[in-house]
Amino acid sequence: MLKTYRGSCHCGAVRYEADIDLAAGTGKCNCSICVKTRNWGTLIKPCGVRPFGRGYVEQIGGAFVSIQIATLDDATPAELAAAPVKYSNGRDNAWWNEPEETRHL
Numbered sequence: 001m002l003k004t005y006r007g008s009c010h011c012g013a014v015r016y017e018a019d020i021d022l023a024a025g026t027g028k029c030n031c032s033i034c035v036k037t038r039n040w041g042t043l044i045k046p047c048g049v050r051p052f053g054r055g056y057v058e059q060i061g062g063a064f065v066s067i068q069i070a071t072l073d074d075a076t077p078a079e080l081a082a083a084p085v086k087y088s089n090g091r092d093n094a095w096w097n098e099p100e101e102t103r104h105l
Contacts, residue, residue: 007071018047018067022083026069028105031090035105040085041066059096 001021008015026042028034041053043064053066069080089099099105 005072006074007067008073009071016047018044018065020044020067020072022075022079025084025086027066027086027088028102029088029090029095030099030102030105034090038070038105039066040069042069042083043067 001023002019003021004017004019006015006017020042022042024042026040028040033039043060043066045064047065053068054063055066056063069075069083087098087102087105088095089097091099
């Protein structure tokens with residue numbers, strides 16, 4: 001179910017609002033950038049500014065924004081714990097596959 005969440009960067013200077021369905025799933029990747037930043041995101045249609053990344057993948061409907069879950073100021077611990085996580089093997093450019101090891105992500 002879509003819910004409007006409010007989020008912000010660490011200092012609060014950048015704020016955003018986004019309609020997100022956490023129950024639809026979230027994602028973590030094992031590429032070097034995502035591992036170093038502990039990236040945990042959820043995809044939505046383009047909006048706002050930088051506590052997120054932008055991308056374009058035709059197979060998932062084109063343009064998307066990956067909201068960083070940790071920047072959601074009003075998501076409850078119960079909502080976060082219940083959000084499904086899909087792991088992606090970005091290290092080997094096999095994004096549609098889950099990596100063999102995910103415990104460190």
